[in-house]
Amino acid sequence: MKIAVLGTGMVGQALAGRLVELGHDVVTGTRDPQATLARTEPDGMGNPPYAAWATEHPQVRLATFADAVADAELVVNATGGAAAIPALQAAGADALAGKVVLDISNPLDFSQGFPPTLFVKDTDSLGEQIQREFPQARVVKSLNTLTAELMVRPTSLGEASSVFVSGDDADAKATVTELLQSFGHTDVIDLGDISTARGTEMLLPVWLRLMGALGTGMFNFKIVR
Amino acid sequence: MKIAVLGTGMVGQALAGRLVELGHDVVTGTRDPQATLARTEPDGMGNPPYAAWATEHPQVRLATFADAVADAELVVNATGGAAAIPALQAAGADALAGKVVLDISNPLDFSQGFPPTLFVKDTDSLGEQIQREFPQARVVKSLNTLTAELMVRPTSLGEASSVFVSGDDADAKATVTELLQSFGHTDVIDLGDISTARGTEMLLPVWLRLMGALGTGMFNFKIVR
Numbered sequence: 001m002k003i004a005v006l007g008t009g010m011v012g013q014a015l016a017g018r019l020v021e022l023g024h025d026v027v028t029g030t031r032d033p034q035a036t037l038a039r040t041e042p043d044g045m046g047n048p049p050y051a052a053w054a055t056e057h058p059q060v061r062l063a064t065f066a067d068a069v070a071d072a073e074l075v076v077n078a079t080g081g082a083a084a085i086p087a088l089q090a091a092g093a094d095a096l097a098g099k100v101v102l103d104i105s106n107p108l109d110f111s112q113g114f115p116p117t118l119f120v121k122d123t124d125s126l127g128e129q130i131q132r133e134f135p136q137a138r139v140v141k142s143l144n145t146l147t148a149e150l151m152v153r154p155t156s157l158g159e160a161s162s163v164f165v166s167g168d169d170a171d172a173k174a175t176v177t178e179l180l181q182s183f184g185h186t187d188v189i190d191l192g193d194i195s196t197a198r199g200t201e202m203l204l205p206v207w208l209r210l211m212g213a214l215g216t217g218m219f220n221f222k223i224v225r
Numbered sequence: 226m227k228i229a230v231l232g233t234g235m236v237g238q239a240l241a242g243r244l245v246e247l248g249h250d251v252v253t254g255t256r257d258p259q260a261t262l263a264r265t266e267p268d269g270m271g272n273p274p275y276a277a278w279a280t281e282h283p284q285v286r287l288a289t290f291a292d293a294v295a296d297a298e299l300v301v302n303a304t305g306g307a308a309a310i311p312a313l314q315a316a317g318a319d320a321l322a323g324k325v326v327l328d329i330s331n332p333l334d335f336s337q338g339f340p341p342t343l344f345v346k347d348t349d350s351l352g353e354q355i356q357r358e359f360p361q362a363r364v365v366k367s368l369n370t371l372t373a374e375l376m377v378r379p380t381s382l383g384e385a386s387s388v389f390v391s392g393d394d395a396d397a398k399a400t401v402t403e404l405l406q407s408f409g410h411t412d413v414i415d416l417g418d419i420s421t422a423r424g425t426e427m428l429l430p431v432w433l434r435l436m437g438a439l440g441t442g443m444f445n446f447k448i449v450r
Binding site: 117118121122123157159160161164189190191192196198199200202203205206207208209210212213214216218219220221222223224225 | 342343346347348382384385386389414415416417421423424425427428430431432433434435437438439441443444445446447448449450
């Protein structure tokens with residue numbers, strides 16, 4: 001499948017790398033490709049700059065948001081939460097019309113330090129904001145409840161765990177579910193319409209505290225039933 | 226141990242029943258014992274009235290909040306979220322001083338229908354509000370992330386799952402952890418101080434959506450790592 005991954009940070013790299021490995025035709029999207037490639041410093045989390053990753057993944061083309069999305073069949077939003085709507089606006093509402101948009105972003109607000117708070121919650125969600133802003137796109141919220149490495153390689157935990165999908169379009173959720181299964185996810189739970197993204201986005205606060213308590217982000221929620 | 230369980234609904238009944246079964250000396254607390262016993266209708270969730278439960282649990286004495294807490298070594302707050310602080314105020318700050326208060330309540334606001342929203346979240350929590358209101362009490366938030374039946378009998382799921390403790394007092398968390406282990410909980414995760422209750426209280430929205438998607442409340446989060 002032709003897939004555009006918007007965002008060139010740790011999450012975008014993990015998704016793009018895994019999708020290429022699975023045989024997809026992948027373009028990463030960024031605001032300014034020259035600026036992205038020019039960065040030589042690690043990001044705020046200590047991850048190597050995109051250029052270093054790109055030399056190891058020559059099959060992945062880097063493009064502007066608009067260029068990346070133009071020919072894509074599926075769009076992955078792997079930007080930070082605050083950057084999500086601007087990135088998708090740069091991609092263009094017309095280009096997104098009819099396409100499945102897998103939204104992985106979380107509405108984290110780091111302006112008051114760590115742990116971050118949520119800039120939308122409880123009575124609305126970032127997933128819903130994106131769906132409202134791009135009513136022709138078929139938005140599916142998923143994968144925002146676990147660390148990048150486990151999003152794309154969940155079997156590395158050694159035990160099955162769960163992921164969730166939220167969205168208004170059943171076919172789009174089926175497409176995303178198949179993609180998740182190709183990553184190794186065996187328990188994909190359909191929570192319902194896009195408003196159920198409120199629930200998974202509000203998982204972040206306990207996720208962050210668990211990371212602190214366990215000393216690692218390599219864990220995931222499993223719904224035992 | 227002498228334990229006061231505040232709240233006579235489904236959660237209070239589950240806790241009081243299990244604690245008696247484990248050999249504890251249990252008193253349930255309510256605002257007006259006569260009114261509680263006079264109720265003959267099922268509650269809003271279809272559970273039988275307290276009086277029916279009480280006839281099957283003659284060892285459990287029903288008392289006012291203040292009377293229930295007076296001799297207790299440990300207090301379980303099993304009221305609804307909005308009733309939590311008023312119930313504890315009725316019990317009395319002096320009576321709570323020095324005692325472990327296991328707070329199970331969730332700040333659910335049903336005023337706009339289902340699903341409920343949270344009346345405190347993200348930058349504060351009900352657990353913290355209770356600790357601030359009763360600075361001499363040793364508040365531990367726990368068990369608010371699963372259904373009453375599984376709080377007290379987690380092994381009925383047939384697979385180990387996780388519960389969390391949040392609190393400022395390490396000894397109080399140790400006491401609660403032992404109690405949870407006596408219920409059958411084998412994975413009790415200490416998230417840190419009482420502010421980490423924000424995380425577990427914000428689990429409720431996804432818990433409620435999972436209940437809808439799975440058609441049952443008989444499930445629990447397991448932290449796979």
